[in-house]
Amino acid sequence: VSPRLLLERIDGAVTRWLTAPERNAAGRMGLFRILFALFYLWYLATNPIEEMSGYRLLDFNHVLIVEVLPTLSLEVLRIVQAALVGALVLLAFGYHTRVATAAVLVLGIVLEAVNASTDLEHANMLLTAFVPLLMLIAGHWGDTYSLDGLRMRNRGGGISPNDPSGKYFLGARAVFVVLALLFTSAAISKVLPSSTWFTHPDLLANLTLEKNVENVIDGLPAAPGAGSFAKAEILHESMRGVIVLLEISFLFALFSATLRQLVIALALVFHSMNAFFLGIHFAPVLVAYMPFVDWQGLLERVLPQRSPPRIPRRGAALAPLALVAAGAVAALWYWNDFLERVITLDWVLDWRTINYLVLPLALAWLGAQLLAILKRVRQGGSGQLDLGTPA
Amino acid sequence: VLSLISEKGSILAVKVILVLFALGLCVVSNRSTLWPLVTWPMFHARTPEVPPPRVTVTHVRVTDREGDKHILGPTELMPDPRDAAANELIEMAFSPGPKREPAREHIVFLAERALDGMEVRVVEALDRTWKVDPYATPPLDRSDPLREAVSDRYPADGGRLLGGAP
Numbered sequence: 001v002s003p004r005l006l007l008e009r010i011d012g013a014v015t016r017w018l019t020a021p022e023r024n025a026a027g028r029m030g031l032f033r034i035l036f037a038l039f040y041l042w043y044l045a046t047n048p049i050e051e052m053s054g055y056r057l058l059d060f061n062h063v064l065i066v067e068v069l070p071t072l073s074l075e076v077l078r079i080v081q082a083a084l085v086g087a088l089v090l091l092a093f094g095y096h097t098r099v100a101t102a103a104v105l106v107l108g109i110v111l112e113a114v115n116a117s118t119d120l121e122h123a124n125m126l127l128t129a130f131v132p133l134l135m136l137i138a139g140h141w142g143d144t145y146s147l148d149g150l151r152m153r154n155r156g157g158g159i160s161p162n163d164p165s166g167k168y169f170l171g172a173r174a175v176f177v178v179l180a181l182l183f184t185s186a187a188i189s190k191v192l193p194s195s196t197w198f199t200h201p202d203l204l205a206n207l208t209l210e211k212n213v214e215n216v217i218d219g220l221p222a223a224p225g226a227g228s229f230a231k232a233e234i235l236h237e238s239m240r241g242v243i244v245l246l247e248i249s250f251l252f253a254l255f256s257a258t259l260r261q262l263v264i265a266l267a268l269v270f271h272s273m274n275a276f277f278l279g280i281h282f283a284p285v286l287v288a289y290m291p292f293v294d295w296q297g298l299l300e301r302v303l304p305q306r307s308p309p310r311i312p313r314r315g316a317a318l319a320p321l322a323l324v325a326a327g328a329v330a331a332l333w334y335w336n337d338f339l340e341r342v343i344t345l346d347w348v349l350d351w352r353t354i355n356y357l358v359l360p361l362a363l364a365w366l367g368a369q370l371l372a373i374l375k376r377v378r379q380g381g382s383g384q385l386d387l388g389t390p391a
Numbered sequence: 392v393l394s395l396i397s398e399k400g401s402i403l404a405v406k407v408i409l410v411l412f413a414l415g416l417c418v419v420s421n422r423s424t425l426w427p428l429v430t431w432p433m434f435h436a437r438t439p440e441v442p443p444p445r446v447t448v449t450h451v452r453v454t455d456r457e458g459d460k461h462i463l464g465p466t467e468l469m470p471d472p473r474d475a476a477a478n479e480l481i482e483m484a485f486s487p488g489p490k491r492e493p494a495r496e497h498i499v500f501l502a503e504r505a506l507d508g509m510e511v512r513v514v515e516a517l518d519r520t521w522k523v524d525p526y527a528t529p530p531l532d533r534s535d536p537l538r539e540a541v542s543d544r545y546p547a548d549g550g551r552l553l554g555g556a557p
Contacts, residue, residue, distance in 0.1 A: 015402055050504055051469045054497040057483070057490060058476050061423035109427065116426040118476045125427035130412075137404045139396070167398055174405045178412060185416050185430035195435045206439035209525040213442045217521065218466045218474050222529035230441075231526060281472065351472055 017254075018173050019166030026168040027161025027296030030094070030144030035295070036131065037092035039287050040104070041085065043127060044333075045340035046350055047115065049081050050074065058118040065113035072114070078334055083107055086330035093322035094146020098139060105132040124284040130178045131171075131287060138171030147319055161296050172291035176260065179288050180250040187247035190240075197240060204239055205230035208278045215279040220352070225277035246270060258376070262369045264289050268362035275355040283351040286358065293365075442530070445537065447520040449481055452541070453502045454513040461506060462517060468501040477501075485516040485543045499547045515544040 001009075022028075053074040059066065072080070087103035090096065108128035116123030135141045142148045144161050152158060190197035197203060212226035229236055246266060253260040268289060275281035332339050344350065396404065415428045423429060450464045465477030480501075483494035495514065502511050520538040521531040 011406075014406060018402060018405065046470070047473075048470070050501070051473060053500070054480070054493075057493050057497055058479060060479070061426070063426045064424050065426070113426060115473075116423070119473050120423045120426065120429065121475075122472050123426060125429065129427035134405065134408065137396075137408065138401055167401075170402065170405060174409060177409050181413055181416055182431045186433050186435075189430065189432035189435040192435070196438050197435050200438055202441075203434070203437060203439065206441055207434060207437060209442055209530070210439045213446060213523055213525060213530050215471075216529050216531055216533055217446070217448050218464050218471065219533065220466065220471060224528055227526035227528055227530070350470070 018170055020169075020173075021164040021166050022169040022172075022257075023164055024162050024294055024296035025165060026140070026144050026159050026163035027299070028294055029141045029168050029172065029291065030146060030149065030161065031295035031299065032172070032291045033094065033097070033135070033141040034092050034145060035290055036135075036287060037088045037104075039290070040088050040108070040127060041339075042343050042349065042354075043124070043284050044081060044085065045343040048337070048340070049077050052077055052111070052114050052118075055114045055118050061117050061120045063113050063117040063120075065109065066117045069110070069113075072110075077111070077114070080107055080111055082330040082334035084111060085333045086326040089326035089329045090322060093318070093325070094142045094148050095319060095322040097142025097146060097148050098136060101132050101136045101142075105129070105136060108132065122282070122284075124287075126175070126178065126182075126288040127284050131175055134174040134178070135171040138167075138174065140168045141171060143168065147322060150318075169291075175288055175291060177254065180254055183247040183250035187244050190244050190247075197244070201237055205233075205236045208236070211279050220279065223277050223279040226279070229277065243270075258369075258373060261292065262366075262373065264292050265362060265366035265369045268358060269366055272355040272359035272362055275352055276359065279352075281351050281355065283354050286354075442523050442525045444523055445520055446523050446531070447518055449485065449542070450517050450519055451481060451484075451498060451502065452515040452517040453506070453511045453547075454515075455506060456510040456512055461502075462519075463502055463505055467505045468498065481516070484514075484545075495545055511547040513544060513546055515541045518542050 055066070056071055084104065084107040087100050087107060090100040091104055105128075112123055112125070112128035116125075143152065143159050149159060189195060208223070208226045209230050212223045216222050246263070249259070249263050250267075253263040268286070271282060271285070275283070329339065341347065412428070415425070416430055419425050419428050419430065450462055451468070452460055452462045454460050465474035465481065468474075468480070469477040480494055480498060483490045484498050485491075498514055499511050502514065503509060518538075518540050519536045521533070521536050523531045
């Protein structure tokens with residue numbers, strides 16, 4: 001086989017993978033867009049802009065984007081954040097979705113680069129950069145549950161939320177590739193000779209104890225399982241291997257939708273358990289898992305009579321409402337912290353407590369995935385790669 | 392402009408981004424400069440120890456215009472999980488160096504914000520020591536430090552402090 005032919009074959013296989021059908025693809029991506037915008041608003045609410053104002057002082061990481069920008073005063077940061085909030089409201093409405101997505105991407109990267117310059121570990125590249133970038137390029141998350149979709153329907157080009165066409169899921173699959181590459185980089189970094197992951201048997205135990213003491217001194221609740229975990233040698237030593245396996249399994253999950261759903265459910269449980277029992281949390285990464293929940297299917301279960309929701313054809317009149325809402329929310333966000341308080345339930349719903357919502361849902365999802373696999377095994381698998389979940 | 396891109400064009404653009412991202416990850420390694428193009432080297436090179444039986448941490452104690460004193464830990468200055476930056480800020484404010492003065496000003500700004508706008512007059516570095524049992528839950532009683540000592544202080548308005556150093 002000539003190199004050119006081989007490349008063409010690989011390219012064809014990648015295209016087929018990226019565009020394989022997925023159950024309810026059109027509807028679930030529209031719903032994901034709304035959830036993404038709401039999640040992003042919550043994320044902004046947990047990051048008061050005043051914290052960022054000392055970023056030049058705390059610039060430990062010398063992020064290039066920050067270095068090339070002029071110093072942004074607190075006032076400018078407030079305006080950028082308010083504009084981002086307005087763009088997120090428009091995105092939730094699905095009004096000129098691509099423009100709104102582009103605005104979310106640019107404004108979000110600027111703000112998060114400022115965060116990254118101070119605290120790289122908690123800067124969220126998936127939420128602020130890669131999800132909006134890939135959705136912008138793939139371009140179909142505004143086709144359903146949106147004013148853009150309504151406009152299309154009024155022109156006779158309406159799209160069913162149950163449409164499984166792969167083009168709607170292109171962005172989500174690309175997000176999963178990014179996630180798989182990042183987790184693979186995490187696994188590789190742990191097996192490199194410079195790593196202490198496998199050379200220090202007590203690494204996880206001591207890390208847990210250290211983090212727990214730090215958290216309690218900082219006024220956070222003690223992790224209930226930290227001491228027991230550190231004492232259970234078999235548990236914390238084996239966890240080092242399990243964690244690397246989980247990280248590397250994201251790469252294998254590219255080849256099977258069943259494994260993908262299972263790995264995501266496991267990762268969600270893993271994140272939540274880390275947050276609760278070990279005091280280590282990376283809540284904003286949750287957004288990267290969201291496209292893989294069949295929100296459309298869930299909506300149809302909850303509201304079977306009203307799916308898809310009936311929006312009158314004259315609903316295009318909602319456009320001015322979207323603009324007014326975006327302006328009002330942005331202005332309110334700029335002037336005071338009322339909306340931040342509402343979204344975070346008066347600062348209760350933070351990076352740690354959100355796991356109270358995530359853990360039971362993740363456990364239920366994991367259970368459902370395991371049952372589905374068991375059922376499939378009993379019925380006898382086809383032995384073929386299941387790239388997507390066709391309707 | 393983007394709406395003019397065909398389905399094939401979108402797929403091609405996605406592929407190009409993913410290839411560049413994969414190649415970029417190999418190049419950037421652990422460097423942070425090119426954020427958002429960074430790897431996830433989570434906890435790969437740490438060598439943590441079991442916490443010692445006594446742990447000392449510097450928090451700030453501020454005196455407001457009413458004369459009331461308030462102890463502010465890093466999570467009061469910058470909410471979790473950005474507290475690591477607050478710890479760095481506290482260290483900067485009480486160490487010699489060019490960033491000491493701006494760090495002091497920023498602590499006053501964050502403290503007044505944490506106290507709902509109450510004017511801050513004096514900021515002190517409060518070294519707090521706790522007895523720690525790392526395997527217990529909780530590992531220490533935060534409300535009952537073994538020892539608290541002021542190691543440094545400065546006036547919030549940048550002027551001179553009456554009475555000098557502690």
